[in-house]
Amino acid sequence: MRKKVNATMQARKVALLSSNSKMPKWFYSFIPFKVATGGSSQVIPLYALQLGAEAGEIGLLTSLSAFASTLGTVFWGKLSDKLLKRKLFILMGFFSVSVFLSALSLVSNFWELILVNALYSFFLASTVSIPIVLLFRNVRKTRWEEGVGKFNKIGGWSWVIGLLLGFILVRFLAFRELLLSFAFLNIPALIIAWKTIREAPVYLHRSNIKPLVNRVIQKGRYLPNFLIHLPARLKISPKFRGLYLSSFFFWISSGMYSTQLPVFLIKNGFTSQEVFGMALLNSSISALLYQRVGRKLGSRTPVLALMQGYFSRTIGISLLLLPLAIPNSLLFLSTASYALWGYSWSYISVSLISLLGRMSTPREQGNALATSNLVNSSGFILGSLIGGTVASKIGFDVNFASASVVSFLAIIPLLPLMGPLPSISTFKRPIPHIRRRD
Missing domain, CATH: 1.20.1250.20 (MFS general substrate transporter like domains)
Incomplete structure (x- = not known):
């Protein structure tokens, strides 16, 4: 009887493993x-x-x-x-x-x-x-x-x-x-x-959804991507304030920069195909670097990676402010700006999720990520409005200069977080094993 029960349990285990050995086909839709x-x-x-x-x-x-x-x-x-x-x-x-x-x-x-x-x-x-x-x-x-x-x-x-x-x-x-x-x-x-x-019925609380380090974040329409919904109550723990303030500055800068860059290029004689080509370069660089950045975070603090992303974005925006004395210099500078945009995004997206995971306990992770999404969206909306107003009333140079300054300011609140952070493995729960009775 005992052997029969053990065989049944083993058969169920094999069936469960085989049914989940492949990723769902609906991914390809x-x-x-x-x-x-x-x-x-x-x-x-x-x-x-x-x-x-x-x-x-x-x-x-x-x-x-x-x-x-x-x-x-x-x-x-x-x-x-x-x-x-x-x-x-x-x-x-x-x-x-x-x-x-x-x-x-x-x-x-x-x-x-x-x-x-x-x-x-x-x-x-x-x-x-x-x-x-x-x-x-x-x-x-x-x-x-x-x-x-x-x-x-x-x-x-x-x-x-x-x-x-x-x-x-x-x-x-x-x-x-x-x-x-x-x-x-x-x-x-x-x-x-x-x-x-x-x-299938899903009995899954969104507070239990953990940040995934090797997750590829696609910036659909250049908006912050949501993994979970907004928090029912906005409670910001003191240990997250610097990170949220930094992220808020970055997304204001991103709204000022990303929404006005195509407008700036079209106004300076670029064709629609050239704008498409630069956006293609931007997204391709990000897609190539996502997993590489995720692997790097295993041996370095995500704070440094996040600061690297912010600093790269600051340089990319500042390139648009250089003098245009050389023929075709704007084409070169804008292409480099788009390339640094894609490069910086791969570091920012992955390291921010990783940093939230390392700073929070399992009970805090859901609310921490939800609050981060709220802060990011608010900053992007505000930055888009500010960027449009400044560019139309004053000029693109002032808008990009302001965006680069705000992007650099995003680094400052991260400095107190430079100390050692717990590894992500600290928060992983042990995987239960089926014990076999003899």
């Missing part, structure tokens, strides 16, 4: 989705410029998009938790891409574009954190880091492919036609997701 959203991410601001928008309007466009995305992430996430449904909301997010990209191709003025784009961002937010929760249900806990790493790696390189397609097609198609093309390319995502996603 995000390939056409990320191709569509990645390619269209550059079309929308360029289309707004064609419709007569200036620097101030572009800042407003981006800040409203970020605000709508923040609200949507909270709304759809809480609703999916209440209904314990994930597939429905992922399909809705995929469907919204084709619908709203088609609607954006039909707008006739900037104010119609800004309204449709805000609605688009709100519905698109259902594809941000909900897939991560579904992943945690479909992948064994011992392989969460591997699963999230592969999932975001697929999305990251698909995003690069979308930018590459945009870089090629923008030479031959108008912006309206580009938006319709990406809306059409997104359709296979719906079909694959419908066939491969298997709904």
Whole structure:
């Protein structure tokens, strides 16, 4: 009898391991989705410029998009938790891409574009954190880091492919036609997701979601990416204040810089294809460095890596302030600025998540990451508005100079954190083993 029970337990264990030995097939539904959203991410601001928008309007466009995305992430996430449904909301997010990209191709003025784009961002937010929760249900806990790493790696390189397609097609198609093309390319995502996603009840508290060091963070539309929802109560522990203040400065600088750089280039005679090419370079560098940076963090403090990222971003912004006496110097400087943007983002994204994990206990990690997302989004929205106002009223030089100063200021609150931090392995729970009775 005892041997029969042992054999049954072993059979269940083997079945469980084999069912989770491969990553879920629905990961691949995000390939056409990320191709569509990645390619269209550059079309929308360029289309707004064609419709007569200036620097101030572009800042407003981006800040409203970020605000709508923040609200949507909270709304759809809480609703999916209440209904314990994930597939429905992922399909809705995929469907919204084709619908709203088609609607954006039909707008006739900037104010119609800004309204449709805000609605688009709100519905698109259902594809941000909900897939991560579904992943945690479909992948064994011992392989969460591997699963999230592969999932975001697929999305990251698909995003690069979308930018590459945009870089090629923008030479031959108008912006309206580009938006319709990406809306059409997104359709296979719906079909694959419908066939491969298997709904299952998820009894997972978001406070239990831990930061994953080797996670590839894709900066969809250059907004802070959400892993969990905003905290119900904003309680900032004193040990996190310096980190949050630093992050707030960085995202203000990022909003001032990233939203106005394409506008600056177009105003200085660059073509849409050249802007696409620089964005492609930026995202490719980030995608190449994510996992390498994650491996480096095993042997060095993430504070130094985060400071390195902030300092690299400061240099990248400052390059735009150099004199333009040499022919084609602006092309060289802006290309270098985009390259440092991608380089710095790989260090900032991974090291910030790692730093939050090392500074917090398991009970604090969920709230710490949620509060960080709230701080990041607030800084980006504020920076986008400030950048648009300064660039339109005073000039791009003042805007970029201010952004570089604020980016450098983000380093200062990190200096008190230079002491030794506990290893991430300190917070890992031991994996239970099945004991065999003889």
